[in-house]
Amino acid sequence: QMQLQESGPGLVKPSQTLSLTCTVSGGSISSAGYYWSWIRQQAGKGLEWIGYIYYSGSTYYNPSLQSRVSISVDTSKHQFSLKLISVTAADSAIYFCASVKMVSWSHDHWGQGTLVTVSS
Amino acid sequence: QSALTQPASVSGSPGQSITISCIGTDGDVGAYNYVSWYQQHPGKAPKLIIFDVNDRPSGVSYRFSGSKSGNTASLTISGLQAEDEADYYCNSYTSGSTLSVFGTGTKVTVL
Numbered sequence: 001q002m003q004l005q006e007s008g009p010g011l012v013k014p015s016q017t018l019s020l021t022c023t024v025s026g027g028s029i030s031s032a033g034y035y036w037s038w039i040r041q042q043a044g045k046g047l048e049w050i051g052y053i054y055y056s057g058s059t060y061y062n063p064s065l066q067s068r069v070s071i072s073v074d075t076s077k078h079q080f081s082l083k084l085i086s087v088t089a090a091d092s093a094i095y096f097c098a099s100v101k102m103v104s105w106s107h108d109h110w111g112q113g114t115l116v117t118v119s120s
Numbered sequence: 121q122s123a124l125t126q127p128a129s130v131s132g133s134p135g136q137s138i139t140i141s142c143i144g145t146d147g148d149v150g151a152y153n154y155v156s157w158y159q160q161h162p163g164k165a166p167k168l169i170i171f172d173v174n175d176r177p178s179g180v181s182y183r184f185s186g187s188k189s190g191n192t193a194s195l196t197i198s199g200l201q202a203e204d205e206a207d208y209y210c211n212s213y214t215s216g217s218t219l220s221v222f223g224t225g226t227k228v229t230v231l
Contacts, residue, residue: 039222048222049220104171104172106168
């Protein structure tokens with residue numbers, strides 16, 4: 001059973017960079033059948049898709065965040081990472097990582113989520 | 121890319137059936153059969169309950185079913201149970217450089 005686990009600082013100062021890592025176990029991050037995804041959820045709000053990465057490094061981003069976001073992958077560590085620059089309080093949210101099964105484009109496994117607060 | 125439109129809330133009594141709509145466009149729901157649905161209980165991660173419009177992952181109750189007509193997808197919960205009280209989100213593959221869009225979310229209340 002595939003498992004994903006987010007890690008990273010829970011507190012980031014305004015204007016700084018939010019950095020999170022997702023570690024994949026029980027499955028291969030180099031699988032040809034999967035993309036890897038970041039999603040966030042602001043308090044009391046809905047799910048917002050941030051972006052996808054393929055093991056080869058190909059990325060797709062939400063246009064609303066594209067100028068500030070980058071996602072990378074490290075297959076040797078079974079990890080993919082999120083960086084969001086110039087953060088504001090509006091970027092405070094629970095950040096989830098998930099696997100995306102390409103045959104159905106469904107997010108089939110999710111991490112438990114990690115709360116990131118942007119505050120000085 | 122705008123979020124798919126869902127009703128903010130739907131309620132029903134135990135044993136009843138309820139349906140949640142998910143309205144998209146010709147570029148997402150209307151164009152592809154890659155519609156999925158997620159259940160999220162408070163404080164938990166979302167869980168995939170429907171993929172490819174109407175397929176269920178192993179272990180998901182048969183009481184959950186999906187359908188699609190034109191630009192609108194729907195999730196039906198039959199035989200409503202207390203444990204079904206949660207938030208539900210649809211998601212669709214979409215054309216262009218974005219690839220993914222979630223719905224606005226629906227809170228299901230079991231009366």
